[in-house]
Amino acid sequence: MNEPARHDQDPAFRNPALSPAERVDDLLGRLTLDEKIGLLHQYQAPVERLGLRAFRTGTEALHGLAWHGPATVFPQAIGLASTWNPDLVRQVGEATGDEVMAFHHKDPQSVGRNVWAPVVNPLRDPRWGRNEEGYSEDPWLTGVMGTAYASGLRGGHDVLKTAPTLKHFLGYNNETDRCVTSSGLPPRVLHEYELKAFRPALEAGAAVAVMPSYNLVNGRPAHLSPLIKSHLRAWAPDDVLVVSDAYAPGNLTGLQAYHKNLPEAYAHAIKAGLDSFTQDDADGAATLGHIRAALDRGLLTEADIDAAARHALSIRVRLGEFDPATPYDDITHDIVNSPEHRRLAREAARQSITLLKNDGLLPLAAPRTVAVIGPLADVLFEDWYSGTLPYQVTALTGLAERCGTVHCEGVDRVALRTEGGYIGASADPSGGPLYVSGERACFDLFDWGGGAFALRACANGRHVQAGEDGVLTNDQPGPNGWEVRQTFRIEERPRGVVLRNISSGRYVTVAGGVVRTTDDPDAAAVLSVELVDSGAARAAEAAARADVAVVVLGDHPLVNGRETEDRTTLALPERQEALLKAVHAANPATVLVISSGYPFAVTWAQEHLPAIVWSAHGGQEYGHALASVLFGDADPGGRLTQTWYRSAAELPDLLDYDIIASDATYLYYRGRPLYPFGHGLSYTRFAYSDLELSSDELAEGDTLTVRVTVTNAGERAGEEVVQFYVHQQRSRVKQPLRQLRGFAKVRLAPGESRTVSVDVPVAELAFWDVTRGRFVVEEAVHKVQVGASSADIRLSTPFRVRGERIPPRDLTAGPLDAADHDEYDGVVLCDAAVDAGDAVRSTSPGSWIVFRDCDFADGRLSACVLAVSSDEGGVVTLRLDDPLTGEVAGAVTVPPTVNRHDFVEVSTPLAGATGVRDLYLVYESEGVTVSALGFCP
Secondary structure (H helix, E strand, O other): OOOOOOHHHOOHHHOOOOOHHHHHHHHHHHOOHHHHHOOOEOEEOOEHHHOEOOEEEEEOOOOOOOOOOEOOOOOOHHHHHOOOOHHHHHHHHHHHHHHHHHHHHHOOOOOOOEEOOOEOOOOOOOOOOOHHHOOOOOHHHHHHHHHHHHHHHHOOOOOOOOEEEEEEEOOOOOOOOOOOOEEOOOHHHHHHHHHHHHHHHHHOOOOOEEEEOOOEEOOEEHHHOOHHHHHHHHHOOOOOEEEOOOOHHHHOOOOOOOOOOHHHHHHHHHHHOOOEEOOOOOOOHHHHHHHHHHHHOOOOOHHHHHHHHHHHHHHHHHOOOOOOOOOOOOOOHHHOOOHHHHHHHHHHHHHHOEEEEEOOOOOOOOOOEEEEEOOOOOOOOOOOOOOEOOOOOOHHHHHHOOOEEEEEOOOEEEEEEEOOEEEEOOOOOOOOEOEEEOOOOOEEEEEOOOOOEEEEEOOOOEEEEEOOOOEEEEEEOOOOOOOOOOOEEEEEEOOEEEEEEOOOOOEEEEEOOEEEEEOOHHHOOOEEEEEEEOHHHHHHHHHHOOOEEEEEEEOOOOOOOEOOEOOOOOOOOHHHHHHHHHHHHHOOOEEEEEEOOOOOOOHHHHHHOOEEEEEOOOOOOHHHHHHHHHOOOOOOOOOOOOOEOOOHHHOOOOOOOOOOOOOOHHHHOOOOOOEOOOOOEOOOOEEEEEEEEOOOEEEOOOEEEEEEEEEEOOOOOEEEEEEEEEEEOOOOOOOOOOEEEEEEEEEEOOOOEEEEEEEEEHHHHOEEEOOOOEEEOEOEEEEEEEEOOOOOEEEEEEEEEEOEOOOOEEOOOOOEEHHHOOEEEOEEEEEOOOOOOEEEEEOOOOEEEEEEEEEOHHHOOOEEEEEEEEOOOEEEEEEEOOOOOOEEEEEEEEOOOOOOOOOEEEEEEOOOOOOEEEEEEEEOOOOEEEEEEEEEO
């Protein structure tokens, strides 16, 4: 609780009647330079003479409060978004914010009120290891859900309950080499896709902070992005706090080697907009020392420090830290895992469950016995950013409350034999070192996909891990922790197999009778894997005795797809799929329940099984929610927020961020997906009729209202998510095939009809025009498409927009930025300068970029001047209309330059360039960079 007000004695910063800006001005003016510097670390130093307590940023609250003990665990973020219910997502954020406050009141030093959620990176590629943290592959829907969750976290008063932080800015969808890879974002992808997901929550004042990402963007570390100032802060109505990701500042001179020393790097970061350094855990001494050194060297001014300190203090003022009281002072620990929050967790899980296929088996018609099968049948998993489960309602628990059940995990039981005997495990409940014995011991073998296996000792039911000392022990509840030491790869050898611990990369060997790891692959123990009991056979027997089999498969959130680890395949784990096939062969009435944080390519199941259900890992009430859907108490409320592909072969390279050029996401994908964006079935049928538009011709400032009538044409009550898409039919540029513009989730009784509508501001139909560097609403015919998914369109109708006609590029208006090209081949975007600007570098001879519709002013342009750089030099040729056979309009020789940021100007006469033509810059050499080109009369 805060201290009581003293009115006439209190300084202005403690006066809640003043504006936050006035209070920050007063407080900032009272601080010494050293005290202001002390605010720039994650653990802000107290200022005792002014009564300022210590303050820390960074409480994890992605789908409930994390890392501080038992708290309500809601479905993962991808599951929350699958509800297509922003109000429900807001309620979950509100409940999470309440629990943050409860823990904060209990331990204010450990639980801060700056929360690091939500994640609003669009889910561009389903192989991303952190897929479960985001909301959707659609940036608009991501913005809707992110704003909803952040609104709940911040609370409904002017005083913030918590200070939500958007993660991770910008272009972040790969864990593979995440600190050194550069995400290439062409201008259209940047403005239409990536930035679009971040803007709504900031603009609405729901999120008040942002965390940059580990990666580089167009060759520049995201923590140094000029977009922080030019866009993020311009969108928000109030100050925005920018916090670094953990240990990311050190990468600027380490892995990224972007700067030579830390004072220089930290000065650049502060000038770019970074306010809080998450570095060296609670010890800020080194970081603050580098900032002081930057000041001493003239790399920073006190005004730079003031700007960053202002953002930090603004959040604290708006959190009510200096107020005599706040609306949240009465929140106690009783709210944590309260009955109300349990009900909310159950409803969120229920609405997230998505019916992917149903040939009539569901809802279950009062079966006497259900076989509940699979490695996820009777367990709930915590992910890296979830709280500690206060209790677990598993699939088995939920179904067992409704009917008779038989349970089978369906994993193989094996023995591991070496030349000296069998690997054995301690029967002690706390486990012990593995050893070699003459007696056969057994282990349960779990397949988590991607070649990752876990071993559970039958002797005590504990998982095997490779300890820091290299000794294997059976003392773990399962895969866990940041460094998961409980998973192994099985590698074939001529006489058997060897085990390799995934975390350490070391091989399992036997030394002195003790099982441990070694760096020497030749010293690995060659093992024979003896099948003691087939999990698939046992599961098939159980399924054959039951009326229905429910097989629960999926991922472990800490294995093969998590922070630091991307997936390489979309396939189900091989042994899990074999288990599914065996169960279906034994009992055709098989329901596949997928519990996962990302899509799987379940093509065999789609072809052969009668029913498939998916949900994200659903939190503590998962089993109750699942049972209510399987038994038909509730209609499946979930719809997919990203495309499920048939194979990873349908995806571009993981590091290819240009969704437009690569036809990625539902916006541009031209194939036939396994399940399309927006897909999800109901137990009833819905009919669409009477599609109406407020007008069939609109101007840029208008708003289009779309209305449609939806009728429950079935015999059961049900929920439908009515989805509204728009497609621009003609354009100067490649347009999305369809783009979500609104939706309405409705519950209808049998025979009930309802008219639903959405408003689409015409301004939202704009795209980024690279020829003029701004959004443009183009003169064009559009089509409204309304239906149950992006591929299940029931009604459509056209309308016309009176917009602009994009003129040819005026080459006399000024230089063209090379990054503003229309198409490309064999190039990468890179940084034109340390602080700002993009350029284009060739990756192979024959690479090119093209500027379409260039007006050469009837031949009055005599020369072209290019800003270029290159380590070794090269040649750039200008061709008209075609990169291979087009007429040569000029050529330049690029000299070797001092470094990649050292651009020099080279020029060439223009020959034969008249009228409106396409201009190709063809890089005849690898490693040549062009930042701009201008034209002279």
